[in-house]
Amino acid sequence: MARAVLLLGAEGAAAEQLVGAAQTLEIHLHIATHRELYRSCPDELRKQLAGTVFTDFRSTAYAVDQLAEYCAQEGIGGVAVGRETLSPVAAALTDRLGLPGHDPAMAESARGKWQMAQTLRARGVPGPRTLAVVSPEAAEERLRSAGLHYPVVVRPAGGSGSIGLTLVETPDELPGAVRRALKWREDITYGIHFDAVAVIQEHLEGAEYSVETVLHRGGCTHLAIVRRISAGGRNGEELGRTLPADVDELTRITILATVERGLAALGLRDGIAHSHLKMTAEGPRLIEVGAGPPDGPVMEMIEHATGVSEAAAYLQAVLGEPPDTRPTRSGAVAIRFINTPRHGVFRGLSGLAASPHVIAVRSYAEPGDLVGSTHSKYTRLGHVIVLATGPDQADARADEAIAGISSCIES
Incomplete structure (x- = not known):
């Protein structure tokens, strides 16, 4: 039986490389994405796909139920992601299907910045000291109580890269940076909701x-x-x-x-x-x-x-x-x-x-x-x-x- 992988999310250059690698390895690659996002996929990429299923990643439970049925019908033997935002969906889906994957109990810690920092600290992995705040007004007091000194890095709890990230060097800059971080409460591609907190981290030199x-x-x-x-x-x-x-x-x-x-x-x-x-x-x-x-x-x-x-x-x-x-x-x-x-x-x-x-x-x-x-x-x-x-x-x-x-x- 032909090997088949379901790719969650087909947006971006990483997905294009996965499609190309599947062709080289003679793997049948299927994608799961939102219907409106699929319309913007290049025609050349679509032609190389073995199948497509539309879902809604905003609800992990809904997506897993729907995609598990699709995987059973199509003989899917592996699940990959085009973007790390979708890693909790992949972990839950592979756990449901009994396929190789990450620990679903840790999936949110592998995506959310605040949960990740807590998990790494609890297990003794060295990293920047990290706080979570829910309002600009509480930020300065939380910083003082924790003994954190400027400069600090303020970022949203979710997302990737430098979205919403600010290096804050003075107390006057802190409220505005927290407000900007709190604006980013959902993924800009899939609409997945993140925790309504801003993450403040020690700025590391090196x-x-x-x-x-x-x-x-x-x-x-x-x-x-x-x-x-x-x-x-x-x-x-x-x-x-x-x-x-x-x-x-x-x-x-x-x-x-x-x-x-x-x-x-x-x-x-x-x-x-x-x-x-x-x-x-x-x-x-x-x-x-x-x-x-x-x-x-x-x-x-x-x-x-x-x-x-x-x-x-x-x-x-x-x-x-x-x-x-x-x-x-x-x-x-x-x-x-x-x-x-x-x-x-x-x-x-x-x-x-x-x-x-x-x-x-x-x-x-x-x-x-x-x-x-x-x-x-x-x-x-x-x-x-x-x-x-x-x-x-x-x-x-x-x-x-x-x-x-x-x-x-x-x-």
Whole structure:
């Protein structure tokens, strides 16, 4: 019988890579999504699907009942997610069906920032000190009582990336940051409701990394430690990433040990995860874990640098098969994001110099699209990926490639 996987959510570049990997592995890939979102899926992606089922992810119980019936009818042997927001639905569904997956009892802790911080702390995983507040008026008093000092990071309880995130440096800035975080009470794609709290975290100083991990029956294979590059400042604009991270052996061991403790604490068993942490003077501190694929460009970087398809390994893991994580090459890759603070009509990108080292350029917007985010200061318009023999050379080539690029946006 043909192998079949149900992908929850088909939005974004990660889903596109999973569709491509399914074709390579001869896996029949089905998707579950909202009817209105499916209309915006590219025709090329739709043509590669074995089946589609429409559901409503706002109710986990409803979605699981409906999707369990679909899986039984179609012979589904594994469940993956296109976005980590849907990981609780996947955990409940795989538990119902008896398929490989994460611990459903820990599913909300693997998604909600407040529950995650509590769980990691209770299990002794080092991370930033974290508070939850329900109103701007209560925030300053909670900060004082906990002995937290400025600067602090304020963010919504749900969501991913830098949505609603603010670096707060003075008491005067705190109420506004909390109000902004409290506005984000539901997922902007699926309408899933989050806890009505704002999360306040200690701001950590140190080099910033992410770790990409494949999990099979609770065992971990780490594909890469990736160095994250940010501009700093109030909104934490992310500029890019480079792999491999140039860390010494002791740092590598302590980073991976901390990540493994975090993954175990959150009940992650079969699939992939990306972990965000900082290496402080006191050692690694785990900030958060995403129980699903990273941004599509990160998966692309890993494949260029190591030859390992993270998307293929994910599909194999959710089917209960040993994932193929053997590196077939060794190189360095850097990505730089094309960001803009401007709002208006996108007309295009220009200025990329021809270079044999640039292996991918992508624009996320089409000419005529309206750009400008309401939940983040910067809008990500695209990216450039370069290949090199080492991380320093990759950084230099990526910075050179991005330096000449400009975006045309009409106000």
